[in-house]
Amino acid sequence: MFKTKYLERCDIKLAYQVFGEGNTEDLIFVPGIVSHIEHCHKFPGFTKFIEKLSKHYRVLLFDKRGSGLSKRIDHAPSLEERLSDIDFMMEENSSEKAILLGYSEGAQVSALYAASNPSKVSKMILVSGLPHSSKLEKLWWMPKLFKYLILKRRVDKTVRDWGKGFFMEKSLPKEFFKVMPTGFHEELSRFETDAIAPESLKKLLYKSGRHDVTPFLKNVKTPTLVVHSKDDRIVPYYLGKKLNEFIDGSQFLSIDGLGHSFFYDPKSLIITSFLAFLSNPKKVNSP
Secondary structure, eight states: OOOOEEEEETTEEEEEEEESTTOSSEEEEEOOSSOOTTGGGGSTTHHHHHHHHTTTSEEEEEOOTTSTTSOOOSSOOOHHHHHHHHHHHHHHTTOSSEEEEEETHHHHHHHHHHHHOGGGEEEEEEESOOSBOTTGGGGTTSOHHHHHHHHHHHHHHHHHTTTSSHHHHHHSOTTHHHHOOTTHHHHHHHHHHHHOOHHHHHHHHHHHTTOBOGGGGGGOOSOEEEEEETTOSSSOHHHHHHHHHHSTTOEEEEESSOOSOSOOOTTSHHHHHHHHHHHOTTOOOOO
């Protein structure tokens, strides 16, 4: 059974959970654009996936500042603040070096952290990640105003529908809905509502939509596995390939049918590939 704890640094308060106490090697799950560590356990497969990891590693989950059960803030966190969240988690749990499992936007953050703190990251898995927002890089020739208007249209639609469960539903693989409990769409709506308020989400999407960590990827020397599903409807597959291309020596695991997720793994194919990489970074088992 999981227990939610809290760490405090100045005016920052982060919610976190620890699995696999007693294991000597740490693995930190770095969340995406929004998170809620207690709601996540209601997703079929999530807790089981974390528990399998925790048989080998001490697994640390946390809600980034301003999201989920962590203290709300009046602005969208910068990339530098996201890096500080990882530092706070390591300090709080006396972790000197850790594996980073970065998911979605958290893959950006993890890659930047590894580039900036090579001695603190032993290995890294980037799932459904991206170096920058999709499509906008193809419009480099456009004036900033036009690129802003394109971003605004995308953000406004997401914010307008927030709390209806559509975003979370889009992130899940189609197979997931075959096992989804009755009324689970309402759970997806509650996840969105409890994870972050629409106005805060709006600020977050505007800021994250302009993030680009591509120039820093050449500095990543950590053994890295990039994982992306071809049917990801949130972050296009080509952006996962781009992460792999720009991180020298990284491994790429191409999968299909996982959507924008990693935890729905009824045949244990994904967890097997993760554990194989973590035990031997030069070898990746294809699911």
